[in-house]
Amino acid sequence: MLGRDEVACCAPMVREPLGEEAAAELSRMFKALSDPIRLRLLSLIASYEGGEACVCDLIGPFEVSQPTISHHLKVLREAGLVGSERRGTWVYYWVLPEALAKLSALLQIPAVSAQAPA
Amino acid sequence: MLGRDEVACCAPMVREPLGEEAAAELSRMFKALSDPIRLRLLSLIASYEGGEACVCDLIGPFEVSQPTISHHLKVLREAGLVGSERRGTWVYYWVLPEALAKLSALLQIPAVSAQAPA
Numbered sequence: 359m360l361g362r363d364e365v366a367c368c369a370p371m372v373r374e375p376l377g378e379e380a381a382a383e384l385s386r387m388f389k390a391l392s393d394p395i396r397l398r399l400l401s402l403i404a405s406y407e408g409g410e411a412c413v414c415d416l417i418g419p420f421e422v423s424q425p426t427i428s429h430h431l432k433v434l435r436e437a438g439l440v441g442s443e444r445r446g447t448w449v450y451y452w453v454l455p456e457a458l459a460k461l462s463a464l465l466q467i468p469a470v471s472a473q474a475p476a
Numbered sequence: 477m478l479g480r481d482e483v484a485c486c487a488p489m490v491r492e493p494l495g496e497e498a499a500a501e502l503s504r505m506f507k508a509l510s511d512p513i514r515l516r517l518l519s520l521i522a523s524y525e526g527g528e529a530c531v532c533d534l535i536g537p538f539e540v541s542q543p544t545i546s547h548h549l550k551v552l553r554e555a556g557l558v559g560s561e562r563r564g565t566w567v568y569y570w571v572l573p574e575a576l577a578k579l580s581a582l583l584q585i586p587a588v589s590a591q592a593p594a
Contacts, residue, residue, distance in 0.1 A: 389510035401489035
């Protein structure tokens with residue numbers, strides 16, 4: 359039976375060894391998170407009022423060029439971490455909560471293992 | 477007040493934008509997870525009976541050389557994801573649960589945001 363914080367797709371990696379295929383897919387998602395600007399972009403999008411942000415709001419906070427930000431947003435999108443849509447002049451981005459939940463569940467330490475006496 | 481699944485160090489990134497320093501530190505941890513062999517190694521160590529594994533148990537499951545496995549274990553150790561200790565001939569590895577819990581909490585989608593109506 360699944361606990362309340364688990365997603366059907368991914369049991370915690372602490373419970374049983376990851377298979378090759380799952381590891382390949384998950385490592386691509388973690389690779390997208392392995393850059394500090396991408397992490398901050400993802401967090402900025404996720405914490406935006408209403409859960410989505412215009413690309414025009416995402417450039418100001420960073421000291422890098424617009425093409426660099428666009429490249430990082432593309433990496434996040436291709437990794438399945440954000441969705442996007444053009445509306446008029448601007449592209450809007452939002453976080454795909456299932457993707458974050460999947461990674462979070464994978465890294466979760468079941469209470470029993472985490473608190474087992476040494 | 478912190479919820480039961482949160483670690484004091486890291487609120488979910490969905491709640492507020494990550495700062496530069498936190499993003500730099502976290503991106504190094506995610507980088508260690510961005511390789512499929514390292515993910516499988518971490519999972520294998522974590523799911524080992526007793527929570528720790530001898531390096532001698534970690535080579536068999538992979539079709540790569542022992543030095544390659546040792547390199548990946550070093551990356552996991554330097555990222556603060558596993559601890560290690562030499563005992564006699566072999567080095568033993570275990571997962572550092574606080575590190576996994578920190579990343580898991582960071583990626584957690586608070587129930588309210590995840591289930592908000594569109």
